[in-house]
Amino acid sequence: MRRYVIKRLGQAAGVLWAAYTVSFLVLDYLPGDPVTAMASAGMDSGQVDPQQIAALRHEYGFDKPVLVQYAEYLGRAVRGDFGDSVSTGRPVTSTLADALPQTLQLTGAALLLAVALGGGLAVLATYTSRRWLRQLLLSLPPLGVSVPTFWVGLLLVETFSFRLHWFPAFGNDGFKGLVLPALTLAVPTGAQIAQVLAKSLLTALDQAYVETARAKGADRWRVHLRHALRNASLPALTVVGLLVGQLIAGSVVVETVFSRDGLGRVTAAAVTAQDIPLVQGVVVFGALIFVTTNLVIDLVYPLLDPRIVVTSDRKAALA
Amino acid sequence: MTALSDVRTSRWAALTALVTTSVLLTACGSGGGGSGSGAGQPKSGGTLTFAVGSDAGCVDPQQVASNETIYSVRQIVDSLTDQDPKTGKIVPWLAKSWKVSSDATTFTFHLRSGVTFSDGSKLTAQVVKDNFDAVPKLGALGTLAEGYLSGVKSTTAVDPLTVKVTFSQPNAQFLQATSTHSLGIESSASVKETPQQKCSDGVIGSGPFVLKQYVQNQSITLTKRTGYTWGSSRWSKKGEAYLDKLVFKVVQEAGVRAGSLQSGQVDAISSVGKANEAALKGGQVTLQRRANPGVVFGLGLNNSRPALKDARVRQAILYAVDRQQIADTVFPTGTQPATSVLAHTTPDHTSLASDLASDAAKAKSLLDAAGWKTGSDGIRTKDGKKLSLTVKWFPNASTNQPALELIQQQLKAVGVDVALKQLQVTQFAPTLQSGDFDAAWGNVTRADPDILRSSFSTKLANFYHLPASSLDTALSEQAATVDPAKRRQLVTQAQQSLVQNAYYVPVVELQTQLGVSKKVHDLNFDASSRIQLHDTWIG
Numbered sequence: 001m002r003r004y005v006i007k008r009l010g011q012a013a014g015v016l017w018a019a020y021t022v023s024f025l026v027l028d029y030l031p032g033d034p035v036t037a038m039a040s041a042g043m044d045s046g047q048v049d050p051q052q053i054a055a056l057r058h059e060y061g062f063d064k065p066v067l068v069q070y071a072e073y074l075g076r077a078v079r080g081d082f083g084d085s086v087s088t089g090r091p092v093t094s095t096l097a098d099a100l101p102q103t104l105q106l107t108g109a110a111l112l113l114a115v116a117l118g119g120g121l122a123v124l125a126t127y128t129s130r131r132w133l134r135q136l137l138l139s140l141p142p143l144g145v146s147v148p149t150f151w152v153g154l155l156l157v158e159t160f161s162f163r164l165h166w167f168p169a170f171g172n173d174g175f176k177g178l179v180l181p182a183l184t185l186a187v188p189t190g191a192q193i194a195q196v197l198a199k200s201l202l203t204a205l206d207q208a209y210v211e212t213a214r215a216k217g218a219d220r221w222r223v224h225l226r227h228a229l230r231n232a233s234l235p236a237l238t239v240v241g242l243l244v245g246q247l248i249a250g251s252v253v254v255e256t257v258f259s260r261d262g263l264g265r266v267t268a269a270a271v272t273a274q275d276i277p278l279v280q281g282v283v284v285f286g287a288l289i290f291v292t293t294n295l296v297i298d299l300v301y302p303l304l305d306p307r308i309v310v311t312s313d314r315k316a317a318l319a
Numbered sequence: 320m321t322a323l324s325d326v327r328t329s330r331w332a333a334l335t336a337l338v339t340t341s342v343l344l345t346a347c348g349s350g351g352g353g354s355g356s357g358a359g360q361p362k363s364g365g366t367l368t369f370a371v372g373s374d375a376g377c378v379d380p381q382q383v384a385s386n387e388t389i390y391s392v393r394q395i396v397d398s399l400t401d402q403d404p405k406t407g408k409i410v411p412w413l414a415k416s417w418k419v420s421s422d423a424t425t426f427t428f429h430l431r432s433g434v435t436f437s438d439g440s441k442l443t444a445q446v447v448k449d450n451f452d453a454v455p456k457l458g459a460l461g462t463l464a465e466g467y468l469s470g471v472k473s474t475t476a477v478d479p480l481t482v483k484v485t486f487s488q489p490n491a492q493f494l495q496a497t498s499t500h501s502l503g504i505e506s507s508a509s510v511k512e513t514p515q516q517k518c519s520d521g522v523i524g525s526g527p528f529v530l531k532q533y534v535q536n537q538s539i540t541l542t543k544r545t546g547y548t549w550g551s552s553r554w555s556k557k558g559e560a561y562l563d564k565l566v567f568k569v570v571q572e573a574g575v576r577a578g579s580l581q582s583g584q585v586d587a588i589s590s591v592g593k594a595n596e597a598a599l600k601g602g603q604v605t606l607q608r609r610a611n612p613g614v615v616f617g618l619g620l621n622n623s624r625p626a627l628k629d630a631r632v633r634q635a636i637l638y639a640v641d642r643q644q645i646a647d648t649v650f651p652t653g654t655q656p657a658t659s660v661l662a663h664t665t666p667d668h669t670s671l672a673s674d675l676a677s678d679a680a681k682a683k684s685l686l687d688a689a690g691w692k693t694g695s696d697g698i699r700t701k702d703g704k705k706l707s708l709t710v711k712w713f714p715n716a717s718t719n720q721p722a723l724e725l726i727q728q729q730l731k732a733v734g735v736d737v738a739l740k741q742l743q744v745t746q747f748a749p750t751l752q753s754g755d756f757d758a759a760w761g762n763v764t765r766a767d768p769d770i771l772r773s774s775f776s777t778k779l780a781n782f783y784h785l786p787a788s789s790l791d792t793a794l795s796e797q798a799a800t801v802d803p804a805k806r807r808q809l810v811t812q813a814q815q816s817l818v819q820n821a822y823y824v825p826v827v828e829l830q831t832q833l834g835v836s837k838k839v840h841d842l843n844f845d846a847s848s849r850i851q852l853h854d855t856w857i858g
Contacts, residue, residue, distance in 0.1 A: 017466075062356055081644055154575070157575060157578060158578060161578070161579075161582065161584070162578040162579075162581060162582040163582075165582065169570075169575050169578060169579045169582075170568065170575055170579065170586065171537065171538075171568065172368075172537065172568045256571050256572065257572050257575065259537075259568070259570045259571050259572065259575065259577075261534075261535075261536050261537050261567055265536060269536075272743075274743070
């Protein structure tokens with residue numbers, strides 16, 4: 001088990017390093033000079049004189065060779081320092097830290113909703129013995145996956161805010177303001193959970209152990225939830241890990257539609273302003289959340305299915 | 320680089336900055352035209368909630384150039400003067416009176432007494448001097464304000480209530496500049512802060528409203544200044560404002576802004592596009608519109624490009640554009656086709672509508688005469704070269720792309736091939752400066768005809784690479800002329816020269832369009848098509 005944990009931790013660190021390096025290389029390769037972008041923060045770049053540009057370049061270390069810059073930034077980044085945002089002058093880490101709670105609230109609520117809605121849908125669809133109902137329920141996830149988040153958001157706002165006046169259409173104000181954005185984000189996510197879970201539930205229900213359980217006289221719900229769901233939840237759990245990344249990406253759209261402050265909004269603004277330190281911070285931070293979630297999931301697997309650790313350790317021993 | 324070229328670069332840079340900044344900012348914005356004069360007696364109290372589409376990340380009126388942020392920060396500061404939106408005339412505000420020397424180099428302002436800032440400090444000539452001395456040090460963000468003060472030799476406090484500003488060259492535009500938010504007067508305490516501090520913490524002004532709270536990307540909250548008695552001479556209500564509180568919410572999505580107004584969640588919204596008009600019609604909403612003064616949206620031609628050096632080619636482009644069709648199909652209702660390089664709301668605008676009537680036949684014959692023959696694909700060629708232009712533009716308004724696509728079709732009809740190249744906002748100013756474009760799409764908001772000089776004088780940045788001509792004389796002379804009749808004549812001459820030579824191809828006027836709830840009254844546009852909320856009331 002210890003080897004398993006160490007290996008997973010090592011992989012997580014590797015992913016973070018790769019995210020940092022790839023984003024550094026891409027940003028370095030892209031046209032556009034961060035100093036010009038900085039001078040353009042006030043929406044013009046003509047104002048700053050050449051000396052000032054040189055001074056800024058020096059101050060941010062952009063005048064050094066790329067490899068030196070990379071090494072220095074990486075060294076600082078490891079210690080949690082991503083420098084200052086080019087457009088606002090504030091430290092990247094505090095900008096991200098300010099936006100984080102809003103986005104965690106949103107994505108957390110969306111994930112809970114998605115698991116509840118998607119899981120519920122899958123369980124219900126596989127449990128029902130009415131063919132038409134099953135078909136109907138199973139046709140919902142593909143629909144949920146394919147409609148654009150943007151459109152779902154506007155539809156929800158139109159209905160529940162503009163017509164029914166139940167929730168505010170924009171802003172970060174409290175629980176009421178969270179409902180519509182979280183729901184918007186939960187639709188595609190929940191749909192994917194439902195798809196995967198329904199499929200693996202159907203497979204599980206065909207397995208011999210389910211027959212055995214039934215033969216022993218366990219009631220249908222018990223078989224469905226205790227036996228089949230437990231086994232079927234592994235693939236769904238894997239999907240949830242991947243979906244966390246999607247949720248964070250989706251927050252860009254949702255935070256825009258609902259004018260919420262948060263990481264998505266910060267990301268959109270950073271990209272528009274070519275704010276390189278901030279973009280880099282966002283990339284690494286996004287990777288960190290993704291990696292952490294998947295690490296937690298990897299560590300939960302063995303609790304659901306002890307065979308995973310055994311296999312993994314055996315492979316490691318052979319290698 | 321030599322010292323001389325440094326000076327030149329930075330002067331050009333400042334002008335570039337001035338012009339492009341306004342280009343960027345005004346195009347995004349919208350304003351409000353008519354006043355919702357309504358039934359009933361005006362009454363005090365209440366909160367106005369106003370949804371804007373963006374946040375500039377700064378709440379210092381001297382630094383901000385984005386219309387949507389100007390709406391709020393304008394209310395915090397008073398200016399020395401105000402400008403009548405109907406006549407363009409400059410009227411008293413913090414200055415009771417002023418005197419401009421006959422060569423337009425010295426401006427002496429006599430301040431009203433008894434004016435205080437919201438921190439209790441007094442308005443004195445010294446405070447005004449401190450403001451004007453600090454503005455040139457604002458840096459990258461404060462380019463509008465800096466541009467207005469460029470060439471200032473000295474500012475002196477003659478006595479406690481008299482301040483004198485002297486320029487090294489005639490600078491007639493300065494009087495109008497003192498009416499803008501960019502030269503709004505801030506308290507000594509604010510003047511001493513760094514530009515960054517002023518941006519994030521806000522400033523202390525003497526205006527009818529005080530900044531209460533600023534949450535970046537979320538909201539700007541202002542409250543009424545009690546004991547305010549020194550409003551602009553233009554305002555109908557004397558003393559304090561009617562409204563107790565102003566809340567500006569940032570709502571990015573145009574559809575959400577419109578729905579929020581329709582459903583009563585906000586009282587007014589900015590940037591109402593054509594697509595949202597239908598949703599707002601018939602409800603409890605008035606659409607208020609006013610054309611932005613300044614240089615209209617159009618194609619800035621690079622007059623040094625071989626094909627465009629030929630006046631006949633430039634004129635052909637001018638005639639090939641059907642302005643009315645563009646205004647009607649792409650822009651919000653009420654948008655007017657350009658009738659000059661200046662919008663009709665600019666003081667000293669001259670209508671040259673007949674010179675700008677679309678005439679494809681004339682365009683074709685001009686191109687024929689210039690030796691451009693129609694090829695098999697309908698595109699004209701000369702000496703084996705195709706007549707093709709690349710128009711560079713950046714997405715600061717949703718109307719830019721459809722407008723340019725229509726122009727592309729209209730020009731194709733006479734044999735001119737147009738390619739569209741979209742730039743990032745940050746790339747636009749350097750592109751103009753480097754001259755690496757055939758044509759650039761943009762506009763500039765400024766309620767003074769001197770904007771023609773900043774944009775087209777060959778002695779300044781001269782982005783469009785105009786040849787030196789009598790146009791320069793007209794432009795510099797209007798800047799040195801205090802006599803309104805004489806200045807008007809020179810400005811007319813400049814507009815005629817620009818249109819007749821087709822140095823710039825005017826297309827449509829930018830129109831600011833606001834959606835305002837019918838319960839909101841007297842939400843009026845100022846001369847720059849932005850808003851003043853002192854006289855506004857809810858009832």
